Amino acid sequence: MFDFSTVQDKETAAKVxxxxxxxxxxxxxxxxxxxxxxxxxxxxxxKLKETKMAPLAFDTEMQFVPMVRELFSDYCCKVRLHCAVSxxxxxxxxxxxxxxxxxxxxxxxxxxxxxxxxQAVFSGRYKDIENEARQIVxxxxxxxxRVALVIPATLMSDTQIIETCRALDAAGTVSVKVNPGAxxxxxxxxxxxxxxxxxxxxxxxxxxxxxxxSDVLRYREMGCNNIHTAAALEITDDFIVKKLKEYGGI
Numbered sequence: 252m253f254d255f256s257t258v259q260d261k262e263t264a265a266k267v268x269x270x271x272x273x274x275x276x277x278x279x280x281x282x283x284x285x286x287x288x289x290x291x292x293x294x295x296x297x298k299l300k301e302t303k304m305a306p307l308a309f310d311t312e313m314q315f316v317p318m319v320r321e322l323f324s325d326y327c328c329k330v331r332l333h334c335a336v337s338x339x340x341x342x343x344x345x346x347x348x349x350x351x352x353x354x355x356x357x358x359x360x361x362x363x364x365x366x367x368x369x370q371a372v373f374s375g376r377y378k379d380i381e382n383e384a385r386q387i388v389x390x391x392x393x394x395x396x397r398v399a400l401v402i403p404a405t406l407m408s409d410t411q412i413i414e415t416c417r418a419l420d421a422a423g424t425v426s427v428k429v430n431p432g433a434x435x436x437x438x439x440x441x442x443x444x445x446x447x448x449x450x451x452x453x454x455x456x457x458x459x460x461x462x463x464x465s466d467v468l469r470y471r472e473m474g475c476n477n478i479h480t481a482a483a484l485e486i487t488d489d490f491i492v493k494k495l496k497e498y499g500g501i
Contacts, residue, residue, distance in 0.1 A: 364399040
């Protein structure tokens with residue numbers, strides 16, 4: 252993380268630090284995946300704690316929630332915990348997804364995303380998508396900070412994206428995560444397509460292969476205030492340097 256002690260003008264340093272906190276607070280950051288170990292997670296939590304900042308949410312697997320909560324128990328900032336359900340292909344049965352969400356609610360996870368069934372998407376079973384989304388929204392929408400439904404947009408045609416979003420709209424969905432990550436990277440075109448066809452309708456969460464400050468700034472210009480990037484800390488460093496140059500701190 253950028254060393255603010257190297258900035259001679261302490262007023263400028265404090266100003267940029269606050270702006271950097273706000274910048275990171277609109278990004279998801281963490282470590283997910285079934286191959287991750289406790290040591291892997293501890294290292295990432297340690298990196299975040301060095302910043303004295305908090306992301307919008309810290310992404311982790313369900314089995315690590317107690318450990319991560321304990322690791323953040325003495326932290327200077329409150330950190331929301333985020334878990335994904337049926338990641339990345341959405342192939343759990345609806346009842347299993349509901350059970351997982353119920354479990355996450357019970358253990359106090361703050362924020363969740365649920366992957367839609369890719370088979371339903373690619374076979375055009377949009378009514379099934381609508382029914383599953385409605386069940387999730389009606390049961391859990393008010394119990395988490397956000398409940399995002401995840402679509403593999405990079406693998407979908409424009410028509411599939413629009414029809415899937417139409418089903419989610421009918422179900423009362425608020426948040427749509429565009430791509431699960433897992434090597435599927437979001438594009439500006441996918442976000443723009445949803446914005447164009449459903450203006451002011453969805454809270455869109457770009458995800459996957461967001462690696463640069465310019466990427467994040469452009470998604471924010473497009474109205475996205477919930478951005479998933481494993482490079483959040485490095486991008487925040489770039490933001491700090493950019494701001495210090497603007498203010499004459501470097």
